[in-house]
Amino acid sequence: MKLGIDYYPEQWPENRWPVDARLMAGLGLSYVRIGEFAWSLLEPEEGRFDFGWLERAIAALQVEGLDVILGTPTAAPPPWLTSNYDILQRDANRQPLAPGSRRYACANNAAYLEHSRRIVTAMAQQFGRHEAIVGWQIDNEFGCHRTTWCFCPACHLAFQDWLKAQYGTLEALNQAWGTVFWSTIYSDWSQIPLPWPTLAQHNPGLLLDFRRFSSDSWVRYQKLQLQILRHHSPNRFITHNFMGSGEGGADQQDYYDLAADLDFVSWDNYPQGSLGIEHVALNHDMMRGFKRKNYWVMEQQPGVVNWRPYNRPVPPGLVRLWTYQGFGRGAEAVVYFRWRAGRFGQEQYHMGVLRQDGSPTRLYHEAGQVAQELKKLPPFRRKAAQVAILFDYADWWTIQLDPHQQDFSYLKLVRDIYRDLWAAGVAVDVIRRSEPLDQYQVVLVPAPILIDETEARRWQAFVEQGGRLLVTFRAFVKERSNIWTDQPLPAWLDELLGVRVEEYLGLPPDMRGAARDLDGKRSFPYWRWAEVLVPTTAQPLMLYNQFYWRDRAAVTQREVGRGRAVMVGCWFEHMLPGPVWEALELDRFAAPFQVPPDVEVIAIDFDGGEEGLLLLNHRSEPALVQLHRPAAELLLDLPLTQMITLQPKGVAIVQF
Amino acid sequence: MKLGIDYYPEQWPENRWPVDARLMAGLGLSYVRIGEFAWSLLEPEEGRFDFGWLERAIAALQVEGLDVILGTPTAAPPPWLTSNYDILQRDANRQPLAPGSRRYACANNAAYLEHSRRIVTAMAQQFGRHEAIVGWQIDNEFGCHRTTWCFCPACHLAFQDWLKAQYGTLEALNQAWGTVFWSTIYSDWSQIPLPWPTLAQHNPGLLLDFRRFSSDSWVRYQKLQLQILRHHSPNRFITHNFMGSGEGGADQQDYYDLAADLDFVSWDNYPQGSLGIEHVALNHDMMRGFKRKNYWVMEQQPGVVNWRPYNRPVPPGLVRLWTYQGFGRGAEAVVYFRWRAGRFGQEQYHMGVLRQDGSPTRLYHEAGQVAQELKKLPPFRRKAAQVAILFDYADWWTIQLDPHQQDFSYLKLVRDIYRDLWAAGVAVDVIRRSEPLDQYQVVLVPAPILIDETEARRWQAFVEQGGRLLVTFRAFVKERSNIWTDQPLPAWLDELLGVRVEEYLGLPPDMRGAARDLDGKRSFPYWRWAEVLVPTTAQPLMLYNQFYWRDRAAVTQREVGRGRAVMVGCWFEHMLPGPVWEALELDRFAAPFQVPPDVEVIAIDFDGGEEGLLLLNHRSEPALVQLHRPAAELLLDLPLTQMITLQPKGVAIVQF
Amino acid sequence: MKLGIDYYPEQWPENRWPVDARLMAGLGLSYVRIGEFAWSLLEPEEGRFDFGWLERAIAALQVEGLDVILGTPTAAPPPWLTSNYDILQRDANRQPLAPGSRRYACANNAAYLEHSRRIVTAMAQQFGRHEAIVGWQIDNEFGCHRTTWCFCPACHLAFQDWLKAQYGTLEALNQAWGTVFWSTIYSDWSQIPLPWPTLAQHNPGLLLDFRRFSSDSWVRYQKLQLQILRHHSPNRFITHNFMGSGEGGADQQDYYDLAADLDFVSWDNYPQGSLGIEHVALNHDMMRGFKRKNYWVMEQQPGVVNWRPYNRPVPPGLVRLWTYQGFGRGAEAVVYFRWRAGRFGQEQYHMGVLRQDGSPTRLYHEAGQVAQELKKLPPFRRKAAQVAILFDYADWWTIQLDPHQQDFSYLKLVRDIYRDLWAAGVAVDVIRRSEPLDQYQVVLVPAPILIDETEARRWQAFVEQGGRLLVTFRAFVKERSNIWTDQPLPAWLDELLGVRVEEYLGLPPDMRGAARDLDGKRSFPYWRWAEVLVPTTAQPLMLYNQFYWRDRAAVTQREVGRGRAVMVGCWFEHMLPGPVWEALELDRFAAPFQVPPDVEVIAIDFDGGEEGLLLLNHRSEPALVQLHRPAAELLLDLPLTQMITLQPKGVAIVQF
Ligand SMILES: [Zn+2]
Ligand SMILES: [Zn+2]
Ligand SMILES: [Zn+2]
Structure with a gap:
């Protein structure tokens, strides 16, 4: 549990560096992240590198005993590169993203790949064995500003190649996508378009695969840098700073895939963009789940930010609270963004530990307080969770592509399930849908829309061995290529859950209902989505109250082996209403006292x-x-x- | 009064076809529409046709005694065509619509025309005299996804040619459009642009003519197919499936023109996209009016659809109600869309008679019930209407192009007039503004903004011979080329109506008024639009209550010959308030009992x-x-x- | 105080011209503006001029004793010009604006410049010494439809040249913009982009300089015409019609710069687009401030207009009121737009003195009444103001580019300050921030975000000599190139105001507070923005009531020499609450009786x-x-x- 700071020495006079370093060390900070936006200083013209200033900056930090994380600067290519080569992403309308900003380069662009390789190699050779360097951050927030998807000619070809690798033959692709619909049977790979704008929609299989391909493109891009750094910089950790799960494009990238190659995950925690207080906690738990290990907060919101329509004030104490929340949920370090509020560029209103004029802000004192407290506290770590939520990016994308009810957000559904657990103090892991479940007592699966028979079997075994499983509506509806199953719903899960879905109902905002427990004493409101469940081998647990599906089953449960499988058919305002909570016996994992709201x-x-x-x-x-x-x-x-x-x-x- | 079904045999295994056919016949269905999205199967590569599978599919249906309507598949060209030729429409920003979807081809594109001709000829030769084929559907929903308008170079040239044919000389065009305004006097036909985006507006004459031209382009495209089918497929009916009058681009196409060449009109009835319950009835009556004869429902919503932000549940009985509504208003057949919910493509959530897994839905039983009832019912048909509403696409477009008050919707005005008649059970025809009126007692003309002297004379004669005529505000304001008349308003109608319009007033939402009858006992609220009427030879019938035009005439009437002409100056919340209803003596045509709401x-x-x-x-x-x-x-x-x-x-x- | 009319003889038959002229003169009008949209008639093909019709039109007016203002017609180039040369602006997406409308030509386009020069020279030679011509209007509403900014290749080069002239060296530019942020250090002028769309933001310095450059481009374009007219048309005034300060793009052009070269400013007054009643008065006062002299209303709204979503009715008397308002605030002439409502083109619903059919409207009588009244009234002029508001376009742009709180509108803040003064009948000048202040007793400076040391010194002297100065929040935050100062806030003003800004707070809509005077008896609500003020040599005047900054200073005052400097830290709903009003002693300038609301x-x-x-x-x-x-x-x-x-x-x- 250590503190750190994000620092841009290149933005301040060199004679200020020792002053800053001394202040940082005096405040009790351990880590300094630097360098991740400095390409045009490090390689001021093509092929000419200038590492002197960075050597001196690192030295200034090293003198004060600070450990340095060095960022590779590829998120913001220098103007000469953009000017000499066309490395620009194309937006969905095939128009180039303009230079003059950041994150506009394409992960499948040959020139960008080549120059990325050169600058990273040069930096790794220069600093890879430097005493003060303890780790690397690759690039910065892949996909930020929603840049995971690119529609350029290079991506067009790369997508077709990716599809060849996935499907082998066009026959297989046509079959998998169901191109017989609306007459898009492809007779040559080159006919397959990118999802450029149409007035009607694109084939759902193409759309889902384009998202997979795009996510894979950045995983491959990261690997390129990783291999260089591993080679030249032994015994240093390598990480990348993720963006949480809400704004900014975090939904476009499969973070499980991106995390796989890293030593550990880090992330940038700006809580005010979240869906609610509990969403920040959820993000922490998701980060811990990406590799099922602890992580870093590489950027911690330090106060007011600058990029929202309204940039809400941050009251005293809140940054300290966020810091402890991170330590409590698995962060090994919390690094504040940024040391001194910037005078230049796009984030001038963003607060730092120091003001733009160099004077200390409230955070200076707050961070110092935390540093002092950490010194006195006995070491602790979070208790292991016995409850898990299963998460999947392809499920998220599939529902985004066709929500059927426009308010149906996969992320909000996950959040709603999480919220009830969080409010009761239940420790929860959020892990990939395909993970083994051995260590858990209760597993909750929100809207697993894509079918996976292996997982169905694993879940069956989990329940038979005593686990409690909850599966919601929109379960096992579609095959991997985003076509509908030819089996009754929930396909392959009907046996385990003991139900059949008779009807799926996307509810407009004027239709809100409630469901009751079997003796009718308690009713719980639902909205957005309802499925009419027909228990086959299951027992009804809750019944609908209104509409033409009244008195039909809303929730079912089935005893299987030593465990129990629950299916929830509708989107409850509180996703774990009493009867469901009890069926899952969640009280065993809740705080043993009444937790006040918030x-x-x-x-x-x-x-x-x-x-x-x-x-x-x-x-x-x-x-x-x-x-x-x-x-x-x-x-x-x-x-x-x-x-x-x-x-x-x-x-x-x-x-x- | 027969039932039918839309079917996609190509989406299901061949061994399922006989099963489906048997189920259809057993259910009491008579018609099956097929083929309209199968181009890439029918012509898998350029010039190579494969009709075998379709032969076998038709045979499977024929065996069960089902009659087949065959669709020409031109709404969705195969990928090889899009890949080999540039047939893509351009959007208003001159960007190509992407392939990978449907309806992206341009009606003025030479390659698309040529390949349309080839596939339709080949199909007509192959199936034109097939015993099981009783009719053809050309293409599918012209203009769907708002594709009537194309901004490509071919359309640019075709538009200039169309204008030459309309105006003969540039002098005439410049005069007609009033290009002297803002200095756009054209000195060469090639200077005339398409209405690509500008920051200020385009010339209104150009805008209106572009809509006429675009509508004509598809009429001409339809004619191309019609001529081939007439030649090769004698004694089969030819129709096209229209889209109602609301969403999806139905406003872009003049359906009277499109209907003229067809044997009868058919349409796709998805009531949940309408402006209200009565709008569905209005759509039926409009369809009957396009050729003044009965029509088909070629696609009847069968339950939940998939393309709206919220896809509202369809309660039991409602599809049956919609079916009888069609039969009651002039549908000769009602064809449900679709047989089995699709596993592939863009409409997976769309319900069918069968589920995606092949099991029967509620509609299966509901359609079967209707089929059984139809067998027992004595034949009936709707009573002829003695009341007509006059409708005109050019009026619609003219008002869309310059509503002056943004809530002023021509369609809503028609609907508002229709609604009061509908609620009282009055049988109404909705016919083209230029039609003869001999068979009617009452004629209502909403916002006939474009001047037509011939019609003015016809309406005069109609009233003199005893008819009751209602004309609303925004009457006879503009010449055909969308320039303002130099006559006092309502130009050419002032004599018949006996009024002059002193002022037109677009009312913002915060200005709502009321008008009263002459003795002041009844007041009726109005909004959106008011015209200050000066009775010349007419008598005031209602007076305004508020604002600086209070006590001025809101409604007038004039006895002419044996009839009566009423002018309504403001948009009443209920467009036919008591005094107007009485002046038109509409009670003669209403149900002779109290009709409950809805x-x-x-x-x-x-x-x-x-x-x-x-x-x-x-x-x-x-x-x-x-x-x-x-x-x-x-x-x-x-x-x-x-x-x-x-x-x-x-x-x-x-x-x- | 004279009246005039905007007239389009080219839109009406020639035999109507004498009739119109006689009516105008009979009504008491003095001026007629003509010609500003007639290029395609004046130069029907490239190089061939036709001035005959315009000669005759001017003669018809001259006969009736009317004075003519002739407009140069460059706002709407003829189709042959657009067809023969690419003069089209490019929008931010680099797409050409379509021809067929107006204001689509680029001020940096060589062909447009050359043809502008030719037509203006030809007109100036032809009419420059004509007896009836008393003045010229250059072009029409520069920037209308938001066309000040162009993103074409010519502008790209011109922008780079403009930057060279501003900064001299790339080092200076990189330094001034802080391109070290996000790695955009330019190593060649050609690398500098226009602000085409990016997914993240552009450098704030580039954005602000692009606005300055764009505004300058039109100043230069105007100068081109001015020089020609000055040469060929001695002793005639030259003006241009401005657009107020609200809609339509008026915010994109620095009107002080545009006004500098003109003889006087004129403007187009369409009050219904304003932010409130007082905004119309503010616009008049701004116009008077652009050159610190009287001005014309070149287009006065005559009744209902046509270009808004809702075009609100204009009640009797209102146009007369607007006319006297203009005369009362410094208009030397009020010219009504337009004589006769147009039959052609994009403004057909726009009302005139006559209807489209030539009959007189209410305005005919209302204008006639004013003309008669003016004859009888003794001459008067407005009293000189002793209170000034300082205004600056670069401040406006800087805040637009990064409002930090999206409701923070510079114009609304100016309006809010103005409103309290207006409601009390205080005469106010609105002048450029950099102007001398000698003649004023009270000066108010809203959000002077850009630092100017010279002005700081001038304001210091003003206060020392007895002036009362009010400066609001967001004062002296940024250097001219839109980077943050390295000084404590308010930089360079802290000494004069005696305060330091501890924290700036953009308040979301759910956070509204109040501030009280020192004895706590009066509280005044604020919203949107608050700064925590630390008085150094100043005294607190008001204190905050809520939130974590409660009891901190909201407003301060400091006695300096014989004057007083007040800093207001928060956006009060009424920007001049009691304690502030009293500190500025504004009652001295208010009406000496109670003014009823509105x-x-x-x-x-x-x-x-x-x-x-x-x-x-x-x-x-x-x-x-x-x-x-x-x-x-x-x-x-x-x-x-x-x-x-x-x-x-x-x-x-x-x-x-
Ligand atoms: Zn790309
Ligand atoms: Zn086209
Ligand atoms: Zn330009």
Whole structure:
């Protein structure tokens, strides 16, 4: 649990570097990330490298004992490169993205690949064995500004090649995509278009494969850099900074694939762009799931940012809360973005640890406080989760491509499931849909729209061996190539779940219903989506109240082996209503006391074996937490007590 | 009154075809439409035709006694065609529409015309005299996805040629368009642009003529196919499937022109995209008006569709109601779209008679019920209408191009007039503005913005001979080329109507007024538009209540010969308020009893001479209808009664 | 104070010209503007000029004693020009604007420049010394339809040249723009792009300089015409018609620069597009400020217009009110647009003095009434203002480019300050930020975001010599090239204002607060923006009530020399709340009686030395004004009274 800072020495006078380094070290920071936007300084003209200034900047940091993470600068090619070669992405209308900004280069462009190789090789040779360099960040936020998809001629050819590799023959592709529909049977690979704009829609198979191809393109691009760095820079970690799961294009990239080659994942945590407080926690848990190991926060929002329509103020204490939230959920380091607010360029209103004029902001003191606290705290780590949510990018894309009901967001569904668990203090892993489930007691699968028979069998085994499984609506509807199954729904899962889907219903906003438990005493509202379930071997658990499908099954459960399989047919406002919660026996994993609203509870273990809790008050008012048994609060060093008052945005670390 | 089905044998295994055919016949269906998206199977490479599979599919249907309508497949050219030739439409920004979808080919493109000719000729030669083929559908939904307008170089030249044919000389065109405004006097035909995007607007004459030209282009394209089919396929009907009058581009095509060459009109009825319940009835009446004869429903929504932001559930009974509504308004056949929900392509969520897995849906049983009922019902047809609404595409376009008040929708105005008639059970024809009016007692003309002196004289004669005529605001304002008349408004109609328009007023949403009858006892709200009328030889019928035009005439009437001419100056929330209704004596044509809200009444005659009613309950609750005299209900075979309870979405056929 | 009319003789038969001229003269009009859209008639083919018709039209006007303003017709090039040469602007996506409309030509396009030179020279030679011609209008509404910015290759080169002239060296440019950010250090001038679309943003320095360059391009284009006209047409005034400060692209052009070369400014006053009643008055005051002299209204809205989504009715009296408002605020002539409503082209619904059919509208009588009244009124002019608002286009652009809070509109802030002054009847000048301040007692500076040390010193001197200065938030934040200062905020102003800005806060809509005076008795709501002020040598004047910055200073004041400097830290709903109003002692300049809401008061002086008031009732109801002492009303020739009732939209001219 260490702190770090993102730093741009090239934006400040060289005589300021030692001052900054001394201040950083004095504040208790350990890591400094630098270099990731400096290509035009490092290679001021084609083939001529200038590493002197960076050597001196690293030296200035090294003198103060700071460890350096060096970024490869390929997210922002220098103007001479854009001017000498056409490396520009094309947008969906085939128009070039303009230079003058960042992330406009195409991952399948030969010139960009070649120059990326050269600058990364040169940097790796120069700095790869430098004492102060402890790791590398490759590029910066792949896909940011929604740039994962490119529609250029190089991508057109690469896509056709990718399809050849996937399908082997055109017959197989035509079959898989169902091109018989609307007469798009391809008789030559060169006929296959990119999904440029049409007035009607494109073939869904083409659309889904284009997303897979695009994601793969950047995985391949990352691998190019990885291989160079591995070769020239032994014993340094290599990571890339991910973007969470909300804005900015994070939905375009399969992060499981991108994570596979890295030593660990890091990410840029700007909570104010999220879907709600719990979404930040979800993002942390997703990051931990990409490699099923701990991760870094490589950029932590330090205060007001600059890129939103409204850039909301950040009250005192909130950055500290975010920092502890990261440590509590698996971050090994939290690196603040950025040291000093910038005078130049597109992010001038973005706050830093220092103001644009070099004077300290509130964050200076807040970060310093955290650094001091970390020194005194006994080491701890989060408790292992026994509950998992299964996640899949191809499911996300498939539903984005045809939501059928425009408010149907896969991410929001995941979030809704997560929210109920989060609010009760349940520790949750968010892992890839295809992962083994051995270590879990409860597994929840939101909208697994794409069919996978292997997974169906694995889930069957999981339940038979005592697991509790929840599968929602939109389960196992489509084959991998985005065509509908010819089996009854949920295909291949009907046996495990013991149900058949009679009808799927996308509900417009004026149709909201409720479903009740079997004795009719409790009703729970739902919206957006409903499926009429016909229990075959399952038992109904909840029934619909309204519309022409009233009294039909909304939720079913089936005892299988030593476990239980639950199917939820509708999008509840709270996705885990009482009967479902009980069927999954989730109380076993919840906090053993009443958690106040908007207070986050993270169960932790201390290295000494004691159990504990991290408590985060997201509210703007104080919160009172009544524990189930007395404990010590470590931050304020309070004596044993059972009642803890958290200040607004306050943090408590409780040891039992 | 027969039922049919749209079928895509090419999307299913050949050994399923006999099974499907047997099920169709068993269900009581008579017609099957096939083939309209199969070009890439029928001509798998340029010039090589493969008709074997289609022969076998037709044979499978023929065996079960089903009659086949064969579609020409030109709405979706095969990839090799798009790849070998540039047949792509250009959008308004001159960018090519991408292939990979449908309806992207240009009606003025030489290669597309040539290949259309070849495939249609080949099919007509192959199947033109086939026993099972009873008719042809040309192409599919011309203009769907708003593709009537193309901005390609071929269209540019064709537009200039079209203008030469219209105007003869540039002097005439410059005069007609008023190009003296903003200095666009053309000195060479080649200078005339397409309406590509400008920051200011284009000349209104150019814009209107571009719409006429575009509509004509598809009429000409249809004619190309018609001539081939007429030649090779004698004694088969030829139709095309229209799109109603709302979404999807139906406003871009003059359907009167398109209908002229066809044997009869058919259309695709997806009621949920309409402007309200009564709009579906209006669409039926419009279809009947395009050729003033009966028509087909070639695609009838069978349940949930897939292409809307929200795809609303379709409750039990509603498809049956829509079917009877069609029969009651002049449909000779109702063909459901589609037999089996598709596994492939862009419409996977679209419901069919069978599910994607081949199992029967609710519609299977509902369609079967209708088929059985039709067998037992005595033949009937709708009563002839004595009331007509006059409709015109050029009026629609002219107002779209310059609504002056952005909520001013010509279609909504037509709908508003229709709605009051519909709610009272008045039988209405909707016919072209230029049609003779001999058979009508009352004629209503919404916003006839373009001047036509011949029509003015015809309307004069109509009134003199005893007709009741209603003309609304925005009457006879512009000459055919979309320039303003130099006469006082309503030009050429002022004598017949006996009024002069002093001022036209587009009302923003915050200005809503009311108008009263002469004794001031009744007031009726209006919005959107008001014209200050100065009665010359007419009498005021209603007066405005507010604003600076208060106490001025809102509605006038004038006795002319044996008839009466009414001018309505403002857009009433209910377009036929009491005083207007009475002046037109519309009660003579209304149902002789109180019609409950959202219950549709269609007057019918039985072949045996008895009179009757078709009653359709559009509500989700039961409806009680109190008739004016006892009658028998034929569907449930109920005895004579004067009171009928309709179930939700229920239908009754009443015989007096 | 004279009236005029905009006239298009080319749109009407020649035999109508004398009729129109006689009517105009009879109505009391003095000026007629003609010719500004007649290029394709004046030069029907390249190089062949036809001035005969225009000679005859001018003669017809001259006969009736009317003075003619001749427009150069370059806003709408003829089709042959667009056809023979590529003169089209490119939009941001590099697509050509289509011909067929107006204002699509590029100010940096060689062919357009050459042909502009030719037509203007030919016209100037032909008419430059014509007796009837009293002045020229160059072109028409530069920038209308947002056409100031062009992205064509010619502009690309011109922009790079402009930058060379500004910065001298690339090193200077890289330094000034801070291209070290995101690696856009330019090593060749040709690498610098236009701000074509990117997915991330462009460099803020490039964006701001592109706006300066674009504005300069049209200033240069205007100069080209000016030089020709000055040479060939001595003793005639030269003006250009500006567009106010709201819609249509008026924000893209620095009107101070455009005004500099003109004899006087004129403008097109269409009040219904404004931000409120007071915005029309603000526009008048801005126009007067562009050259600090009187101006013309070259187009005065005459009634309903045609180009808005809703074209709101214009009640009787309102055009007269607008006319007197113009005379009261410095207009030397008010020219109505247009004589007769057009039958042709894009503005057919636009009302005129005559209808399309030639009959007189309400405006005919209203304009005639004004003309008669003007004959009888003693001459008067507005009182000189002692209060000034400082305005700057570069500040406007800088904030547009990065508002940080999307509702932060520079223009609205100016308007909000103006509104409080207007409502109290304070006479205000709106002048360029860089102007001398000698003649003022109070100066208000809204959001002067760009730093200027010279101005800081001038403002210091102004205060020391007894002036009252108000500076708002967002003061002196950025250097001229749109990079952040390295000084504490407000840079260079902190000494004069005696404050330091601790934090800037863009407030989302759900965060609204209030600030109170020091004794806490009065609170005033604010929104959108707040800065936490730390008084150094200043005293707090108001304190914040909420949020984590509660009790911190919201407004400060500092006594300096004989004057006082006030800094306002937050955007008050009423920008000049009580404590601020009092600190500036604004009551000294306000009307000495209670002004009813929406009644405008303009202080005037009669040539005979008497004082007076112009009263304008903007309400739709009568308004009662209670004066501080008896006076005579001159329009109705009422005797001495202290109480005046204004009709709806009524005007009174009061003489004490
Ligand atoms: Zn690419
Ligand atoms: Zn075309
Ligand atoms: Zn240009």
